[in-house]
Amino acid sequence: MAVDTVVYIFDLLGIAVFAVSGALAAAEKRLDVLGFVLFGTITGIGGGTVRDLLLQTDQVFWIGNTTYLWVCIGASLATWFLAHLFESLRALLLWADALGLALFSVLGTQKALAWDAPLLVAVGMGMMTATFGSLIRDSLLGRPPVLLEPDIYVSAAALGALSYVAIVAQDWGREVALPVAVAAAFALRAGAILFDLRLPKYRPRDPRRNTHVP
Amino acid sequence: MAVDTVVYIFDLLGIAVFAVSGALAAAEKRLDVLGFVLFGTITGIGGGTVRDLLLQTDQVFWIGNTTYLWVCIGASLATWFLAHLFESLRALLLWADALGLALFSVLGTQKALAWDAPLLVAVGMGMMTATFGSLIRDSLLGRPPVLLEPDIYVSAAALGALSYVAIVAQDWGREVALPVAVAAAFALRAGAILFDLRLPKYRPRDPRRNTHVP
């Protein structure tokens, strides 16, 4: 199977899991079925849309190919009908987010490289593609952003983007770089979820407290 | 009168009512006069701006023609001076929103079709043009988004966009499609406001509760 076909399937899969995560957030807010479709779609294509606008690609990816929109609509409707089967929406949302995060950090980086972006910009685009869908979703829904938790969320996207760039730079080809980088990002995020790994939060030192020390 | 002239007048009218709804939201938050103009303008042109960026039209609509900005500024200032005349800002906001919603769902669809978007994309663009101004307004102001209420808000935009596409497909021409689709969307939204129509919210079933049933 051609690499491009695999990439396309990954792309649709990533969009489907992000759409599910958006629809689950809509479920949390008890929206109606159109709210599911709206937030499923925004979350599914949001990150890639911001990426395409910034890269000024010849066309935003879902305008020329409506398959992406149908995947979002289908995944959102499936969530509407099936979400009640799952005991915990929260856990499901977490894992759907993790998979989408890993996929898009790599696919976003790849697209930016294809449009001749500098390496730093490509890494940033990968991180953005992976995180902006959920960031927009949470901001619009008034939820505390998943992104603000210090639990290796943005870091996993960074790892996916950086390892893709690093592997491609070794001339190992996309067919190696794609699965390895996705696996690396997913493993880091999964480890963070399972073992509660976290980066240290910022802790301000209180200068006044120091002066009270004898 | 040429269809384009009517469309242009409708466009300015829609932007004016959306700007008023943005300025009324600013009034709710007790902003100063520049806050009125800022949120009036963002709400007035926000949806159409997102649409034009996504469609990559040759120019964002209000950059080439500053009339749109002057309408936003004028409507915002009028709201600053006149809003206290109305007893209930909330009711006024609701109806201004409803009219803008109906107008833009159709005008946004029409513009997307003019830029050769696929039908599904055109319907999405119509819904987005109609709803993203208020979505951005509410998100920036930290208000509970009007859009998240299950009261036939997005649905009315969908009806406007879909009926425009359907009527145009019958070759009845824009001069029929435009008023009919706007009226359909407005009637649905007005009915929802007056008779408190709502789509069913998502209600999760609790699997654990079922196991307790004898």
Next chain:
Amino acid sequence: MAVDTVVYIFDLLGIAVFAVSGALAAAEKRLDVLGFVLFGTITGIGGGTVRDLLLQTDQVFWIGNTTYLWVCIGASLATWFLAHLFESLRALLLWADALGLALFSVLGTQKALAWDAPLLVAVGMGMMTATFGSLIRDSLLGRPPVLLEPDIYVSAAALGALSYVAIVAQDWGREVALPVAVAAAFALRAGAILFDLRLPKYRPRDPRRNTHVP
């Protein structure tokens, strides 16, 4: 030194102080180091990015020249390591914001004029460049937007943009217009901070209360 070099240095300086203000907001929310970089970068380049997308410049400014991103990353990391030295993050955030506001209101206007925007659009672009970074930052972080305070924030951006347009219209050249307009905007904002200047808030009159007056 050529005007363009001065403009470029101002541009980098403005982005650095905005990045610091974004990183300080991340500190307030106790984010991790990647959160600092993320919000430092979004706040640093957010306003200019929106401006470039709307103006449809040939390339978003930080894609062709990664210096801007490195400045954001550097300023964010510096904030991570040094912010605890300052007793009050709040005061620092306020002044960093004020300087960035003044710089970008003028630089944004200048870039819009360079892209042949009408005067009203150029003034709007200046105000947007100056305020949208912090608006996006606050919206994403769920903080009460700095922008919504009636304390001459947007007004200072408006003064910077308007005075730049006015001075340039006198044919005094950019090398005069730039520092004078920046100084004017900063002075107004600084005066507002120091002397607690405010524009009057909107105060609704209650019509029902009037009917009770004998």
